[in-house]
Amino acid sequence: MNWTPEALKSFENLTSKIAAELVFAQPGKDEGLIPVYSLLNELNESFPEVPVLTEALDGLLAILGTHLDEARPFDRPLLDRLGAFTIWVDNAFTAFSAGQTPPSFEPVSTPASAAADSEEAEPAPGGDSAEEPFREFDCLLQLNLSENSELMPEFYAEAVDHLGQTEAAVLQLEQNPEDTDAINSIFRSFHTIKGVAGFLGLIPINRLSHEVESLLDLVRNGQRSLDGTVIDVVLEAKDVLSQLVSQVGLAIQDGIEPSEIVPVSGLMRRVVLAAASTPAPADSAPETTLPPTPPPETAAGPEATETPSTAPVVPFPQAAAPATPPPATPPPPPPPTTP
Numbered sequence: 519m520n521w522t523p524e525a526l527k528s529f530e531n532l533t534s535k536i537a538a539e540l541v542f543a544q545p546g547k548d549e550g551l552i553p554v555y556s557l558l559n560e561l562n563e564s565f566p567e568v569p570v571l572t573e574a575l576d577g578l579l580a581i582l583g584t585h586l587d588e589a590r591p592f593d594r595p596l597l598d599r600l601g602a603f604t605i606w607v608d609n610a611f612t613a614f615s616a617g618q619t620p621p622s623f624e625p626v627s628t629p630a631s632a633a634a635d636s637e638e639a640e641p642a643p644g645g646d647s648a649e650e651p652f653r654e655f656d657c658l659l660q661l662n663l664s665e666n667s668e669l670m671p672e673f674y675a676e677a678v679d680h681l682g683q684t685e686a687a688v689l690q691l692e693q694n695p696e697d698t699d700a701i702n703s704i705f706r707s708f709h710t711i712k713g714v715a716g717f718l719g720l721i722p723i724n725r726l727s728h729e730v731e732s733l734l735d736l737v738r739n740g741q742r743s744l745d746g747t748v749i750d751v752v753l754e755a756k757d758v759l760s761q762l763v764s765q766v767g768l769a770i771q772d773g774i775e776p777s778e779i780v781p782v783s784g785l786m787r788r789v790v791l792a793a794a795s796t797p798a799p800a801d802s803a804p805e806t807t808l809p810p811t812p813p814p815e816t817a818a819g820p821e822a823t824e825t826p827s828t829a830p831v832v833p834f835p836q837a838a839a840p841a842t843p844p845p846a847t848p849p850p851p852p853p854p855t856t857p
Contacts, residue, residue: 519567521614529614532561533607534732540600541790548591554600555582571610574623578603599625601654608728609716652783655725659762659776661769666718671770673714677723677763680707684756688749695744704752705734711759723762726782729789730755736793751789758785 519525536557543550562575581596606623613620663670684707687700694700712727730752736742758780765776 519565521617525565526611526615528564529561530611532557532564533604533611536561536607537604537728537732538790538794540597540604541787541794543592543597543600545594545597546591548585548589551582551585551592555579555586558582568614570619570622571607574603574606577625598654605721605725608712608724612713612716615713652725652786655722655786656779656781656783657722658779659720659722659765661766661775662719663769669714669718670766673718673720674763674766674770676714677711677759677766680711681756681760681763683707684752688753688756691744691749698738701734701738701744705731705738708734708755720762720766722780722782723759726755726758726786726789729786729793733789733793742793742795747792747795751785751792754785755789758782 521529536554539550539553539557543554558575558579562572562579565571578599581599585591585596602625603623606620610620661670684704687703687707690697690700691704708727708731712724712731715721715723715727733742733748733751737744737748742748761780765778765780768774769776
């Protein structure tokens with residue numbers, strides 16, 4: 519298949535929607551089951567000429583179809599399989615973009631075993647269940663330096679450079695949130711880190727970068743305004759990725775393999791929530807009608823302490839109107855004259 523920019527964009531949009539629907543999917547619940555099935559089916563129908571993709575989707579659609587027919591909710595084997603698919607399909611996108619064919623999807627279990635396990639699956643216990651879809655990414659970095667001895671040092675140097683550029687660009691955005699060059703720079707940095715990390719199998723780095731990249735794509739396309747929430751999660755992601763990249767550097771320079779898990783699941787959930795909130799950009803916000811200004815009080819209360827900006831009009835006492843003089847009394851008639 520000839521992967522045009524439009525086809526790649528459509529592919530990426532569909533897979534991002536699938537990942538977003540899986541954020542809140544939990545064992546024992548069916549919320550999101552129908553949307554996930556519909557999106558996977560749409561992906562399958564949109565790219566029928568990609569055998570490696572249709573082969574991966576046929577198995578997933580068969581399991582999901584069984585769950586829907588029998589009114590069964592998600593279970594842990596199915597969610598694990600879907601989680602593995604989201605990782606595979608993200609790496610497949612990188613391969614398609616480079617004109618390559620990705621390896622076949624290897625699910626964590628076969629359709630038959632997933633269906634059998636689902637009958638015994640128990641709902642997940644209480645706790646931070648909202649982070650459950652990302653728990654599998656809280657894992658040690660597997661570097662495979664013997665196989666990636668040439669590429670890993672290049673990735674390390676490039677990642678350090680991109681993380682430094684990200685911090686500088688965020689500082690620019692704090693001064694000017696409308697700086698599109700800074701937004702695009704941060705997006706490219708996370709996009710590059712995501713792609714190379716996926717190729718090298720650095721799962722925590724790849725998955726966290728993917729979620730941040732998706733959020734930034736909404737911002738740069740005007741579908742999500744840039745606010746404090748976005749800046750906070752971007753900076754936090756930069757810090758977490760710096761810890762993971764430092765583990766890569768330590769292994770390259772001193773031969774010390776990663777021995778500590780850097781958690782990413784909680785941050786990934788917050789990034790997805792920030793993308794899902796999608797507040798409208800400021801220029802599209804409805805105009806706010808201010809309430810009418812209340813009439814001034816005739817007398818200031820004892821609690822009034824501020825001096826008004828305009829001096830109040832003090833009514834002066836009106837001068838009393840001059841009294842209307844009584845009508846003049848006619849003079850008395852002259853006394854009669856005596857002859």
